[in-house]
Amino acid sequence: MYKLPKSEIEEIQRKRLRQIVKYLYENSSFYRNKLRGIDIDEIRSKEDLRKIPFTTKDDIRDNYPFGLICVDFSKIVRFHASSGTTGNPTVVAYTIQDIENWSELCKRCLEIVDVNSNDVVQIAYGYGLFTGGLGFHYGAERLGAKVIPASTGNTKRQIKLMKDLGTTVICCTPSYGLYLAEVAKEEGINPKRDLKLKAGIFGAEPWSENTRRKLEENFVENAYDIYGMSELNGPGVAMECKFKNGLHIWEDHYIVEIIDPNTGEVLEPEEKGEMVVTTLTKEAMPLLRYRTRDITILNDDPCDCGLNHARIMRILGRTDDMLKIRGVCVFPSQIEEIIMKTNGLSPHYQLVADREGVMDKLIVRVEVAEDFKTDRLTDLVNIQNKLEEELKDALGINAVIELVEPKKIPRSEGKAQRIVDLRKIRGLL
Ligand SMILES: [Zn+2]
Missing domain, CATH: 3.30.300.30 (ANL, C-terminal domain)
Structure with missing residues (x-):
């Protein structure tokens, strides 16, 4: 379904972009305001998006908690939130359809690295307001895999579960992955020999190629990078394929632009800058040109895996971690x-x-x-x-x-x- 030719992906993008802009104009007072003075019928392509001002994390916080919601309150089925160091958290609302799409994207992410219904997937991301745990959970279940909702913490128990239940896929932050490997060794377990971890899916913090090497030497057969954030659903916005050379971003659901974080100017492919994302299918809280504060490079070259969704390179850092x-x-x-x-x-x-x-x-x-x-x-x-x-x-x-x-x-x-x-x-x- 998502293994489409580039031209079809672009056609879906154009169609969904027109729909979402119209939808926001009709259902969101926040966006009606932002779109003032813009002829929305003229927003037909990625290039036309540049006429629309950015949406920022502050916009979400300033409209806390329900100001950006576009649906009747009865249609909301879930809230997630990411904590800020100061002030209001960033609260994101979901409809049934949002959960459905998000699960589908997480399923794709697992699927492209050959996770299947025979796998035992241990999820050591936090379950709760943070989207990591539940996002992977729904995706893995949809795939028919066996899910261990271990959540974070209790490291020795995590290792026991991996050993006793035969975990084949571990999902957690890369730093926690390194820590799990360290504790396993202390417990007399050599993960590469005594466990069956064919893949580790590591996200929620930027990491490097050398960390990949360490993780693959000491912990899992293959270490993959995944990207997401609660404002854009959660994990599963982009994921590395088996070629481990950039993360495919699901372009039928998201449009990505890379901008100069200081001037806001849109940069050419291969230039490093802040990633800006427009959500094409979110229902409760779609976002136009959302500034993620994450620094990366966009690569639209064909990938050896055959997927035609563009790739973002590893996140270098956040503009606020800089x-x-x-x-x-x-x-x-x-x-x-x-x-x-x-x-x-x-x-x-x-x-x-x-x-x-x-x-x-x-x-x-x-x-x-x-x-x-x-x-x-x-x-x-x-x-x-x-x-x-x-x-x-x-x-x-x-x-x-x-x-x-x-x-x-x-x-x-x-x-x-x-x-x-x-x-x-x-x-x-
Ligand atoms: Zn690929």
């Missing part, structure tokens, strides 16, 4: 890539930004690998120097490297806290 150190923009995923290339280091790290006088300072705190044994101080100094040089070369920043003992960086069962910005805490930003 650390600005002495004017240079740095994403944790870029630093992670370098840490993982350096021998003797573990994938567990934290970035601490601070200011001394007027100068920004970046501390990269990283654990020494557990299997790295030395009693010579010079070995450690060499690692420190190497990492320092690599960071300088690749990112153009001077960082202070702090090597710490294994297991000194706090572990998280959900998203890892990679950044501690003391400048913010001290009110300097």
Whole structure:
């Protein structure tokens, strides 16, 4: 059904775009206002979208909780929410049809990496207001797979379940995947030998190719990246295929544009910028030109897997995760890539930004690998120097490297806290 020629996908997009703009004009006072002065009959293609102003996270928060809902309240069947650090959470409403579409997209994501009804799918994303758990749950069930709704936490039990129930697919954050592998080893289980994990589907935080390598060496046969956010349904907006070279975005349900986050100008394919998404099929709370704050690149080249849905490259980071150190923009995923290339280091790290006088300072705190044994101080100094040089070369920043003992960086069962910005805490930003 979704394995369509490009021309058909584009035809569906045009038709659905016209419908959704008309629908919003008729059913949403928020969008009627936003579309004021625009002839909605003129919005027929992706290019025409540029006439419409962006929708932002603040728009959703400012209209909290029900201001963007376009259907009669009786048609709402579910709410999800993502927590903000300040103010109102971002609340998203769903109709039965929304849940139906979302489940279908999650099913597709599993299907393109060969998950099928024989698989045992353990979902170690949070169940609750966060969309991770329930999104995968519905998708996997729709596929006919056997679902273990493990949710987050209780790491030893997760490993026991994997072993006893023969889990073949694990869904969780990449940092939790690494942690599960670590705890399994402590429990005397070698995941690659003693478990049957053919695939891991990792999302909800940006990660790197080197993390993939670690996950595939120590935990699962194949590690895949998935993308989504509650405003756009939840997980399942885009997913890597078996070729692991970008995430196919389901273009019959979403239109993607990449913009310069500072000027709002639409960029050419292959240019790095903020992803802006228009939802084509959402019913309760469709969004036009929603600024995701995620930084990526759009690639519309044909993929070897035969799917004609365009791909987004791995998310580099979020515009709000971006650390600005002495004017240079740095994403944790870029630093992670370098840490993982350096021998003797573990994938567990934290970035601490601070200011001394007027100068920004970046501390990269990283654990020494557990299997790295030395009693010579010079070995450690060499690692420190190497990492320092690599960071300088690749990112153009001077960082202070702090090597710490294994297991000194706090572990998280959900998203890892990679950044501690003391400048913010001290009110300097
Ligand atoms: Zn593909």
